[in-house]
Amino acid sequence: MNETFEKLSEELKKKNIRLSHQRLKVLEYMSTHKTHPTVDQIYHDLHKDIPTLSKTTIYNTLNTLINAGLIKSVTIEDTEVRYDSVTDEHGHFKCESCGTIFDFSIDFNSFSTQDLGNFKIKNKDVYFKGICPNCISEQH
Amino acid sequence: MNETFEKLSEELKKKNIRLSHQRLKVLEYMSTHKTHPTVDQIYHDLHKDIPTLSKTTIYNTLNTLINAGLIKSVTIEDTEVRYDSVTDEHGHFKCESCGTIFDFSIDFNSFSTQDLGNFKIKNKDVYFKGICPNCISEQH
DNA sequence: GTTCCTGCAAAAGCTTTGCAGAAGA
DNA sequence: TCTTCTGCAAAGCTTTTGCAGGAAC
Numbered sequence: 001m002n003e004t005f006e007k008l009s010e011e012l013k014k015k016n017i018r019l020s021h022q023r024l025k026v027l028e029y030m031s032t033h034k035t036h037p038t039v040d041q042i043y044h045d046l047h048k049d050i051p052t053l054s055k056t057t058i059y060n061t062l063n064t065l066i067n068a069g070l071i072k073s074v075t076i077e078d079t080e081v082r083y084d085s086v087t088d089e090h091g092h093f094k095c096e097s098c099g100t101i102f103d104f105s106i107d108f109n110s111f112s113t114q115d116l117g118n119f120k121i122k123n124k125d126v127y128f129k130g131i132c133p134n135c136i137s138e139q140h
Numbered sequence: 141m142n143e144t145f146e147k148l149s150e151e152l153k154k155k156n157i158r159l160s161h162q163r164l165k166v167l168e169y170m171s172t173h174k175t176h177p178t179v180d181q182i183y184h185d186l187h188k189d190i191p192t193l194s195k196t197t198i199y200n201t202l203n204t205l206i207n208a209g210l211i212k213s214v215t216i217e218d219t220e221v222r223y224d225s226v227t228d229e230h231g232h233f234k235c236e237s238c239g240t241i242f243d244f245s246i247d248f249n250s251f252s253t254q255d256l257g258n259f260k261i262k263n264k265d266v267y268f269k270g271i272c273p274n275c276i277s278e279q280h
Numbered sequence: 281g282t283t284c285c286t287g288c289a290a291a292a293g294c295t296t297t298g299c300a301g302a303a304g305a
Numbered sequence: 306t307c308t309t310c311t312g313c314a315a316a317g318c319t320t321t322t323g324c325a326g327g328a329a330c
Contacts, residue, residue: 020284022285057285123268129262130260136258158305
């Protein structure tokens with residue numbers, strides 16, 4: 001239980017989404033694990049606490065939360081979808097060595113996007129890939 | 141047949157990849173359709189010319205071209221993979237209304253990314269979503 | 281008591297794999 | 306001739322759907 005979790009629970013109540021045990025656990029997981037987990041990772045971890053939990057419920061819950069605007073899906077690699085709590089604008093960096101995804105702050109207004117003068121931009125995503133400092137130092 | 145297509149054919153020869161009829165057609169398609177097509181779109185269009193063409197061959201060919209570094213895969217929406225000829229660095233804008241993907245030039249050096257000082261960055265992708273000028277004017 | 285949610289099983293959709301015949305070099 | 310490619314069929318995965326029982330309100 002933390003501030004973010006309670007904030008998210010409040011949001012669910014506002015939107016008339018029922019606070020089931022499973023949903024609260026997924027929400028708690030998302031608010032305490034800022035690791036951009038995959039469905040598999042969420043399932044693996046929560047299954048220990050709730051043996052009857054099914055992946056279907058996780059898919060349902062994540063889609064519900066996406067529709068409610070509480071989380072976002074993130075696709076950097078083509079083969080895996082990850083999920084992210086909605087926070088401030090940030091970029092994603094995926095380490096090709098250990099697979100970890102790091103957030104970094106980014107000033108979206110610093111882009112030079114003169115080509116898009118007549119476009120209505122609703123969403124900006126920045127994805128970087130490379131090697132993180134931990135893996136760089138391990139290679140020495 | 142255009143300059144880009146011939147350049148790409150040359151690249152294949154250099155890498156000892158055989159110039160089969162199907163591969164040349166896929167290459168030609170990629171070099172003349174800068175629309176970031178999906179596998180389905182490529183299949184649909186080329187099937188008219190080559191009725192025996194299979195999706196397996198398109199998958200094989202695209203993977204061969206990716207390994208050769210001649211094209212890239214692009215994932216903006218979670219549910220569809222698209223393919224892009226390798227060109228200069230550019231951002232991708234997807235129109236939520238008509239689905240078209242537009243390229244726009246972007247100065248990757250203009251990012252303020254002070255958080256990533258110790259990261260080795262190999263790859264930068266920028267994905268925007270919104271409404272394109274054509275669809276904006278149709279809404280009036 | 282009603283409504284909505286869970287979770288099993290099955291379906292659906294996309295991509296990869298195995299392999300025999302065909303085509304390229 | 307020898308190697309590699311094509312394309313069918315089947316397998317493999319992830320995600321969605323249908324639905325009966327159960328939980329939330």
